[in-house]
Amino acid sequence: MLRGCRAGVTSLSRSLSRPGPWKRGPVLAALALLLGLVLLLHARITDRGGLGSLVETFLPWFGLFVPPLLAAALWRRSATAVVALLLPVTVWLNLFGGLLGDKSHSGGDLTVVSHNVGAANSDPAGTARDLAASGADVLALEELTEQAAGTYEKELAATYPYHAVRGTVGLWSRLPMSDVRTVDVLRGMVGPLAHTRQAREITPDPPRALRATVATDRGPLAVYVAHLGSVRVMPRGGFWTDSRDAGAEKLAEAVAAEKNERVVLLGDLNGTTDDRALAGLTSRLRSAQDAAGDGFGFSWPAAFPVARIDQILVRGVTPESSWVLPATDSDHLPVAAGISW
Numbered sequence: 589m590l591r592g593c594r595a596g597v598t599s600l601s602r603s604l605s606r607p608g609p610w611k612r613g614p615v616l617a618a619l620a621l622l623l624g625l626v627l628l629l630h631a632r633i634t635d636r637g638g639l640g641s642l643v644e645t646f647l648p649w650f651g652l653f654v655p656p657l658l659a660a661a662l663w664r665r666s667a668t669a670v671v672a673l674l675l676p677v678t679v680w681l682n683l684f685g686g687l688l689g690d691k692s693h694s695g696g697d698l699t700v701v702s703h704n705v706g707a708a709n710s711d712p713a714g715t716a717r718d719l720a721a722s723g724a725d726v727l728a729l730e731e732l733t734e735q736a737a738g739t740y741e742k743e744l745a746a747t748y749p750y751h752a753v754r755g756t757v758g759l760w761s762r763l764p765m766s767d768v769r770t771v772d773v774l775r776g777m778v779g780p781l782a783h784t785r786q787a788r789e790i791t792p793d794p795p796r797a798l799r800a801t802v803a804t805d806r807g808p809l810a811v812y813v814a815h816l817g818s819v820r821v822m823p824r825g826g827f828w829t830d831s832r833d834a835g836a837e838k839l840a841e842a843v844a845a846e847k848n849e850r851v852v853l854l855g856d857l858n859g860t861t862d863d864r865a866l867a868g869l870t871s872r873l874r875s876a877q878d879a880a881g882d883g884f885g886f887s888w889p890a891a892f893p894v895a896r897i898d899q900i901l902v903r904g905v906t907p908e909s910s911w912v913l914p915a916t917d918s919d920h921l922p923v924a925a926g927i928s929w
Contacts, residue, residue, distance in 0.1 A: 613666025696926025
């Protein structure tokens with residue numbers, strides 16, 4: 589009996605000394621709060637080494653940290669950690685909850701499609717046929733090569749009687765086009781090698797953006813096609829975005845100076861609409877995917893899309909629907925939108 593009493597006292601002592609649910613899991617609670625603060629204050633993260641852009645590119649995926657943190661909190665029976673998780677959940681839903689539903693509507697006066705066809709595309713003819721069958725009234729292509737441009741022109745000629753190519757970007761239209769001109773988003777090499785002898789010996793890049801006026805039965809529509817500079821992971825420089833950022837700024841200046849009230853920007857912008865580098869564009873133009881899409885509409889890489897870097901942005905027209913087309917031989921997926929007046 590004495591032994592049983594001693595065991596009971598020992599058990600009671602252990603129970604009293606064991607931390608309660610509000611004192612368990614302080615590390616889990618701290619991680620949950622840190623996750624919430626990253627989501628809430630992502631715009632304040634330094635962009636030194638491109639860190640801010642890198643975080644914002646994959647910002648929706650930070651929500652995947654919530655389930656394992658919740659599972660760990662429940663396993664530890666930590667009430668503090670569970671409550672702390674309310675912060676990242678609330679912020680994530682505020683940022684991206686609106687993208688979870690289908691906001692598309694039927695109809696639309698015009699269907700536009702944008703596709704980075706890929707310089708390494710081994711089947712440009714097949715890609716062109718797939719795009720022609722998409723029903724697009726206006727079709728923008730990026731990353732055209734000199735060798736493949738002729739193939740696209742030939743395969744798309746029957747569907748699109750009007751087209752223009754400037755450097756590595758092109759625009760095909762069922763409707764008449766005019767006032768086609770190059771938009772300078774390069775203006776010299778930008779980056780860590782800009783002042784080296786090798787850089788001076790490099791042939792200047794071909795144009796990567798154009799602007800045209802498409803004549804519709806509802807009035808003229810200014811259409812921009814752009815392929816902004818790539819982002820790269822540099823061994824010593826981190827996430828390098830200088831070329832993309834400089835191009836985005838120049839493109840934003842062109843859009844700001846556009847006199848036509850109705851504008852559509854199609855292209856591979858190498859950035860998401862959450863990326864601060866595109867703020868000059870997203871402050872003036874609406875994302876068709878955000879306004880009328882179904883889900884996140886990720887477009888890259890085609891094999892396992894994790895980010896939407898191919899954009900359709902508009903001003904003066906209404907996005908009715910936005911969707912991603914089936915894969916071609918490119919490493920990007922085509923993106924489409926229906927717009928109306």
